[in-house]
Every structure is written in structure tokens, then in C-alpha cells.
Amino acid sequence: xxxxxxxxxxxxxxxxxxxxxxxxxxxxxxxxxxxxxxxxxxxxxxxxxxxxxxxxxxxxxxxxxxxxxxxxxxxxxxxxxxxxxxxxxxxxxxxxxxxxxxxxxxxxxxxxxxxxxxxxxxxxxxxxxxxxxxxxxxxxxxxxxxxxxxxxxxxxxxxxxxxxxxxxxxxxxxxxxxxxxxxxxxxxxxxxxxxxxxxxxxxxxxxxxxxxxxxxxxxxxxxxxxxxxxxxxxxxxxxxxxxxxx
Numbered sequence: 001x002x003x004x005x006x007x008x009x010x011x012x013x014x015x016x017x018x019x020x021x022x023x024x025x026x027x028x029x030x031x032x033x034x035x036x037x038x039x040x041x042x043x044x045x046x047x048x049x050x051x052x053x054x055x056x057x058x059x060x061x062x063x064x065x066x067x068x069x070x071x072x073x074x075x076x077x078x079x080x081x082x083x084x085x086x087x088x089x090x091x092x093x094x095x096x097x098x099x100x101x102x103x104x105x106x107x108x109x110x111x112x113x114x115x116x117x118x119x120x121x122x123x124x125x126x127x128x129x130x131x132x133x134x135x136x137x138x139x140x141x142x143x144x145x146x147x148x149x150x151x152x153x154x155x156x157x158x159x160x161x162x163x164x165x166x167x168x169x170x171x172x173x174x175x176x177x178x179x180x181x182x183x184x185x186x187x188x189x190x191x192x193x194x195x196x197x198x199x200x201x202x203x204x205x206x207x208x209x210x211x212x213x214x215x216x217x218x219x220x221x222x223x224x225x226x227x228x229x230x231x232x233x234x235x236x237x238x239x240x241x242x243x244x245x246x
Contacts, residue, residue: 002030004064004158004186005051012046012057012210020046021057022210028186030064030157035197035218036190038207039232044190045085047207048160051188052080064157078107081151081185085163087143096122096138096146097131103154121149125179141172148179158186165193194222194236206231 005028012021020043028034036044049055051063053073061068063076084090093099100121104114122128125145135143144164151159164180165173173193180187180200191197197204197218204218208231214221221227223239 002064003062004028004030004032005188006060006062007047007050008060010047010050010057010059010061012050012055020210021050024059024210024212026205026212026215028188030186032203033187033201034189035201035204036188036207037192037194037197037204037222037233038213041209042207042231043210044207045162046210048082048162048188048190051158051160052077052082054082078154079156080158080160081154081156083148083151083159083161083164085166087140087147090147090150091135091143094134095131096127096133096135096149099135099146100131100149100153103150107154117153117155118149121153122146124152124182125149126175141168141176144168144172144176145179152183156185158188159183161187161189161191163191163193164189165191165196194233195238198222198236198238206233208232 007024007026010021010024013019024047038044046055050057050061053068053076063079066072066075068076091099093102097118100118101114104117122131125148127142127145127149135146138146165176168176177196177200189201201218204221205212206214206221206227213231214227222236225235228235
């Protein structure tokens, strides 16, 4: 199986000197769905931002065999789609169509292909009737969908999703999870939604204070109180029920 992401010795400190990543090693195979879990400040979002070069630390990163460097940045960003936690950080055009078309246009695609990709991406997220609407007039959940469409229109091979179900109501959360489940890409999800990880990810990576603490089958890691509690997490309710004595 081809390696989608390979990270070796990744370190990153913010301008104030705070160490956000302290020697991270991580390999993700093509087609895997991996959940990044950990308390606030663990380094999850910082790690995602390195996957397409929005942040540049010290260490080695390869995306589908391509070393991440200044000269390969454009190629890497075509292969990695990054979904921000706040959709308003991703939507800045007057119409939904323009936001979703922005990436394909910057690839130099012709108008017909751009329109095809926009229609395909909006259909994939259930927003096909919203092309002419203003993003700021959409609900939060609808903006989340459109933000995902802006990524899908680029046809990335790897999706890096930061808190994709954050601030969604229960119905919106379920619908967004169904969207993620149907995507045929390598998916890395940074989230506090541990039930989402159980449902969607076969593998979990527990981070704390910029380091990887544990990496393995999601069910095993999330069910282990000796791993979860010392790092500010709790065993999800569905697993706590299964652990109750008869």
C-alpha cells in the first residue's frame, strides 16, 4: 500500500517560543482514516497546518512521495485539502460558486471544466442549489458544507479536517459524518468528537504537548482509561457502557 503521509522529526515553535510540535513521527497509508485526538494545545491543528505547508517547522514531510519544500509547495497543495475549523476562514467570495471555483481557476482550468468541478463538488456535499447564494447568508452547517466543497473541487488525494463537526447541531453532525464516510480519499481528522473517531476512523493517534503518546486501533486507544484520563480525555460513553460489569 502506498504511503500518503510520512513525517519524521517534525518540530515547530510559535513566535512566542511555545513548542507546539516536539519531534513528531507519523506515517499514514493511502486510504486510511486517522483520528488525531488530544486535549487543547496538544498540537493537532498545528500538525494539520504542516501537511500543506501553511506552517513550516523543522523535520521531514513527504506527501505521496513528494518531499515538502518551497519548490514543491504548489504540487503538495493540490494533493492535500485542508478544512479549517471555522468555515468563515475559508469562504471569502460574494457567491458560493466563486468560492468553490477559486481553486480550480487557480489551477488554470478552462471555464467548462471549472463549472463541472463546482457542480460536482456542490452535489457531493448536498448544496447543489446554493451556487448563487451569498455564503454569509447560509447557516453554519451549510457554510461547513460549502467549505468542504471548496476543497473537493480541487480533487485532493488527502483530506485534513480540523474539527469538522464542531459547533454543529446533532442532525448537522450526523449529515457531515455521512459526507466524510462517503469520501474516497485518505482522511486525517483532528477532533474532540471521540464518537466520530470511533465511527469513522480505524486508527487513532493520541497527542499531548506536541508529542504522539499512542498510535493504534481507535477502539483500543479510546477504550483505555490509563491512556485517556492522564491526557485530559475520557473514554467515550459508548465504550464506557460496554465496559460495565454484568
